Structures are given as C-alpha cells and as structure tokens.
Amino acid sequence: xxxxxxxxxxxxxxxxxxxxxxxxxxxxxxxxxxxxxxxxxxxxxxxxxxxxxxxxxxxxxxxxxxxxxxxxxxxxxxxxxxxxxxxxxxxxxxxxxxxxxxxxxxxxxxxxxxxxxxxxxxxxxxxxxxxxxxxxxxxxxxxxxxxxxxxxxxxxxxxxxxxxxxxxxxxxxxxxxxxxxxxxxxxxxxxxxxxxxxxxxxxxxxxxxxxxxxxxxxxxxxxxxxxxxxxxxxxxxxxxxxxxxxxxxxxxxxxxxxxxxxxxxxxxxxxxxxxxxxxxxxxxxxxxxxxxxxxxxxxxxxxxxxxxxxxxxxxxxxxxxxxxx
Numbered sequence: 477x478x479x480x481x482x483x484x485x486x487x488x489x490x491x492x493x494x495x496x497x498x499x500x501x502x503x504x505x506x507x508x509x510x511x512x513x514x515x516x517x518x519x520x521x522x523x524x525x526x527x528x529x530x531x532x533x534x535x536x537x538x539x540x541x542x543x544x545x546x547x548x549x550x551x552x553x554x555x556x557x558x559x560x561x562x563x564x565x566x567x568x569x570x571x572x573x574x575x576x577x578x579x580x581x582x583x584x585x586x587x588x589x590x591x592x593x594x595x596x597x598x599x600x601x602x603x604x605x606x607x608x609x610x611x612x613x614x615x616x617x618x619x620x621x622x623x624x625x626x627x628x629x630x631x632x633x634x635x636x637x638x639x640x641x642x643x644x645x646x647x648x649x650x651x652x653x654x655x656x657x658x659x660x661x662x663x664x665x666x667x668x669x670x671x672x673x674x675x676x677x678x679x680x681x682x683x684x685x686x687x688x689x690x691x692x693x694x695x696x697x698x699x700x701x702x703x704x705x706x707x708x709x710x711x712x713x714x715x716x717x718x719x720x721x722x723x724x725x726x727x728x729x730x731x732x733x734x735x736x737x738x739x740x741x742x743x744x745x746x747x748x749x750x751x752x753x754x755x756x757x758x759x760x761x762x763x764x765x766x767x768x769x770x771x772x773x774x775x776x777x778x779x780x781x782x783x784x785x786x787x788x789x790x791x792x793x794x795x796x797x798x799x800x801x
Contacts, residue, residue: 488519488567489587490641492560494553495574496527499536505572506540508580516584523563524574525556533574553635554657561644570638572598578636582677586638594643594670597662598636598677617703621659624707624714625666630674633658643670650709656702663703667710712767716760724753 491509495502506522513520524537528550537544545559561569568590572578582598589596600614614633621629635658647664651657666672708715727749734743 488565489513489521489570490560490564490566490568491520491522491570491572491583492557492564493522493524493537493542493572493574494527494556494560495524495529495533495537496550496553496556497529497531497533498574499529499531499533501576502533502574503536503540505574505576505580506537506542509583510541512580512583516587519566521565523560525560525563527551527553527556537574552653553655554651554660555653557657558648558651558653561641561648564641564644567641568638569641569644572636577679579677579680582636582675583638585675585677586636589673589675590638590640592671593673595637595639595661595665596673596675597631597634597658598679599631599674600634600679601676617659620703620707621663624711625663626711627666627672629662629666632662636677636679637661639665650706652702654702659703660706663706663710708763710767712763713760716756716763720753720756720760722753723749723756727753 491513493502493505493509498505502524506524509522522542524534524542524544526534526537526544526546528547534544534546545563547556547559557571560571568587570583570586572580572583578598586596586598614631617632618629621632633656637658639661643665644661647661647668650664651660662672704715727746730749731743731746734741734746
C-alpha cells in the first residue's frame with residue numbers, strides 16, 4: 477500500500493517488542509520502527525517489554541524512544557507479549573521480536589491487510605535466514621495446524637504479526653507464557669471465525685550471537701503439547717475422532733486375527749480396545765459441544781458489546797476499522 481493511502485487511515489498503532497538480553501539490537505530495531513511509522517502519519521506508540529534482561533536492554537530501548545515495561549525476572553516471551561497487549565492503547569497491535577529478525581519496514585504491508593482481515597502474519601519466505609531443522613519443524617507444525625483449522629497455515633510460529641487490538645485482548649488470557657504464543661493466537665483466531673492473512677517476508681539472521689533461545693530438544697515436545705491442548709480446546713473432534721478410529725481398528729483387527737488365525741476365540745483385549753475407542757468418541761463429542769457453547773457465549777457477548785458501542789458512538793466521527801467486525 478502507498479504511504480499516502482495509509483495516511484488516510486486513522487488507526488492508532490501500538491508496536492509491541494518483547495526483548496530479553498537484546499542490548500546489541502533493540503535500539504536499532506526501535507529506530508527502524510520509528511523511521512517506518514513516521515511517514516504514515518498515524519498515532520504510534522512503541523512498547524518494549526523487557527523480560528528481566530541483565531545486559532542493559534531496558535536502558536537502550538529507553539534511549540531509542542520506546543516506552544519500556546520491565547518484568548522483575550524472566551517470565552517468558554509469551555508473558556512479555558501479554559504484558560504488551562494489555563498495556564497497548566492503539567486500535568491495532570503489531571508484534572515483532574527485538575533481535576532484528578523481523579523487518580520493521582514490512583509493517584505497512586501488514587497494516588494494509590487489516591483493512592479486510594482481523595490479523596495479518598509475516599510468513600517467512602524460503603530465502604529467510606533460518607536453519608534447515610527449524611524449517612522442517614515449521615512445515616510439520618503448519619501441516620498439523622492446517623488440519624486442525626481447516627485452512628492452509630503458511631507460518632504457524634511467526635512472531636511478526638499485526639492484529640486488531642480487540643481480538644488480541646479477547647484471547648490474551650489463553651496465551652502461554654512461553655515462546656509458543658503465536659501458535660495459540662493463530663488457532664484461536666481461525667477457529668473463532670476471525671479472518672487471517674499471510675504476507676511473505678524475508679527474515680534476517682538474529683543479531684548478537686545469532687542463536688535462538690529456543691531449544692528443539694527441550695522445547696519441541698512442550699510445543700507439541702501446547703499445540704494439542706489448543707487443538708482440543710478449539711476443535712476437539714479433530715483429535716478425538718482419529719484417535720478413536722485408530723483404537724477401534726486395533727481392537728477389531730486384533731480380535732479378527734485371533735478368531736481367524738489363532739484359537740478362534742474373541743479375547744478381552746479386543747473388547748477393551750473397542751470400548752476405549754467408544755469412550756474416546758463420546759469424550760470428543762461432549763468436548764465439541766462444550767466448544768460450541770463457548771463460541772455461542774462469546775458471540776452473545778460480542779453482540780452485547782457491539783450494541784453498547786453503537787449506542788455510545790452514534791454521534792462520533794466515523795473511523796475506518798476492520799471489515800466484518
């Protein structure tokens with residue numbers, strides 16, 4: 477989108493930058509954000525959330541012109557993002573890392589998508605400076621998330637995104653305190669019926685020592701656990717139904733094998749597997765009903781809030797926002 481077109485929008489933008497021991501890069505990132513946002517002519521605040529850094533990161537961020545919020549100790553990347561979302565005053569919240577990996581110059585491309593979507597994510601392109609093992613893991617995560625969501629997910633774990641502030645606050649309590657907050661908010665947004673767009677971006681190599689604070693061996697299993705928890709929260713039958721069918725098939729085939737090839741008796745093991753499969757299905761069915769009830773209650777609450785806003789702002793000047801809200 478052209479700068480002149482973005483200047484016509486009256487969104488107030490809050491840029492949230494979670495940082496932890498990023499003294500070598502945070503000032504440069506904030507300065508690049510300021511250079512990118514200044515020509516747009518919209519109100520903008522830059523919030524650096526220092527997650528217990530010990531290397532002077534907070535001082536560098538303050539000198540660069542950001543509003544700094546400090547955690548007393550390291551609580552996790554997701555906790556820093558949650559603090560930033562709760563503190564943001566803008567209509568739109570932009571999230572990006574403070575290590576120089578995400579290009580602030582692409583923020584206007586994300587904001588452009590918010591004219592028609594509730595969230596826009598910077599999907600890392602093939603030429604991004606990321607490791608091969610990380611790319612393979614991301615592809616697996618994307619495939620699983622696409623199955624759960626029922627739509628293609630281009631980059632599940634990207635922390636570079638712009639989101640309508642009301643939507644972000646709706647799900648802030650669901651976000652984990654760890655690095656996996658992008659996964660949670662992506663699945664929550666899609667499964668709740670909000671719109672999502674992807675914008676290809678080229679991620680740079682991290683500044684400083686160039687190493688990620690995420691360990692695949694330590695954090696990989698925990699990441700999958702969180703992914704399964706969010707999947708069962710928003711689309712439980714996508715998990716319970718396949719597990720039920722697999723368990724039933726094992727019991728049925730084992731029983732058939734015993735009848736045809738062994739002692740011609742249908743043993744208790746087969747019956748146990750098939751009974752467990754029925755229980756899995758029923759648990760999934762009940763969970764699905766609970767999920768639908770949660771969506772229904774949220775829809776009623778949203779309609780109530782919309783009526784309140786309509787009654788309050790009947791005579792207020794029109795301000796363009798996200799379509800379809």
